Amino acid sequence: MRRRIIAGNWKMFNNISESQNLVSKLVSGLNNQNLIREVIICPPFTSLSEISNLLKGTKIELGAQNMHFEEKGAFTGEISNDMLKSVGCKYVILGHSERRTIFGESDELINKKIKKALYSDLTPIFCIGESLVQRENGTTKEVIERQVLEGIKDLNEEDVNKIIIAYEPIWAIGTGKTASPQQAQEVHKFIRSILKDTFSEATSENIPILYGGSVKPNNAEDLLAKEDIDGALVGGACLEAESFISIIKA
Ligand code: PEP
Secondary structure (H helix, E strand, O other): OOOOEEEOOOOOOOOHHHHHHHHHHHHHHHOOOOOOOOEEEEEOHHHHHHHHHHHOOEEEEEEEOOOOOOOOEEEEEEEEOHHHOOOOEEEEEEOOOOHHHHHHHHHHHHHHHHHHHHHHOEHHHHHHHHHHHHHHOOOHHHHHHHHHHHHHOOOOHHHOOEEEEOOOOHHHHOOOOOOOOHHHHHHHHHHHHHHHHHHHHHHHHHHEEEOOOOHHHHHHHHHHHOOOOOEEEEEEEHHHHHHHHHHOOO
């Protein structure tokens, strides 16, 4: 059975005390229960070290929101794989649409980051998704195929199997407009078909594909019930312990 995962992307929210507060509410709310889903939180860099300590002994895993592809060097403002690992990160979100659209990250750059993350035993949560214009002009599949194939370019099958994919239609991120479970399922199934054609049926069946884009407590259950939706990448709704917990339990 494929892994079931709920990941929270905190984006640029929460200073240290706000982070501590949210994490302690999450930890006590989940109370180390045996959940059917793995839980990952991705706070801003400044909170990672502190949160890593707070998560010790809990079932919540830690991830970062971005990473540079070089090991070290004169890259002002950037963060390396080793830095993330040294504060206890196991995951890193790469290719988020906000990185692609606001900061101009290309498929090629994202591919370099994915390779670096895998090389250093960090699991990439590799985000892909079409814009509203692309959906409306009927190029969703073309865009998704390009993003997937460019993102995993030159990876062998063993490495590809270590990745988590997140399908996040840009028009649904932070807009309150969710893809319908059917729309999301259709793209997830398409992503699996790309993986099958490129690698094998086993690989296409093994890789977890999360849905992201205005996932809330009131729509999580229907989305997560779909055959090819293995979890969610949650933005806004992960900033409140109560709503994130109810998505985890949906
Ligand atoms: C995200 O940031 O990855 C995201 C899906 O945000 P939201 O849930 O707010 O749409």
